[in-house]
Each structure stands twice: as structure tokens, then as C-alpha cells.
Amino acid sequence: MVPSDPSGHRHEHGHVHHNHGQASPHPAQAAPWSILRMNVVSRLGAALAVSAALWGVVWMAMR
Numbered sequence: 001m002v003p004s005d006p007s008g009h010r011h012e013h014g015h016v017h018h019n020h021g022q023a024s025p026h027p028a029q030a031a032p033w034s035i036l037r038m039n040v041v042s043r044l045g046a047a048l049a050v051s052a053a054l055w056g057v058v059w060m061a062m063r
Contacts, residue, residue, distance in 0.1 A: 035043060 035046070038046070
């Protein structure tokens with residue numbers, strides 16, 4: 001609950017507060033994509049692409 005202003009009006013910030021204890025964590029949300037659901041070839045391709053991009057950054061920084 002958001003505390004009231006002494007002037008009597010409330011300040012809403014556009015987000016919802018909810019309470020849950022340690023025994024009930026947030027429920028899982030569906031991810032739009034997951035690296036764990038990719039096949040091995042796709043994972044390897046993604047890893048190579050990320051590696052190439054990072055090496056590109058290193059190469060540009062050393063120029």
C-alpha cells in the first residue's frame with residue numbers, strides 16, 4: 001500500500017503491488033525464446049556469432 005500524503009491525496013505510480021511469502025515465489029513466465037530449447041547446431045551458431053562480435057569489438061579497440 002502506498003502511504004497517503006498528509007494533504008489527503010494519494011500518489012499512484014502506475015504499478016501494482018502484491019505480496020507473497022518465501023513459500024510462494026513468483027510463478028514462471030513463458031519466455032519468448034530460450035537457449036535451452038535451441039538445438040545443438042543453433043547453439044553453436046549463436047555462440048560463434050557472439051564470439052565473432054566480441055572479437056570484432058576487441059579488434060576495433062586495438063586499431
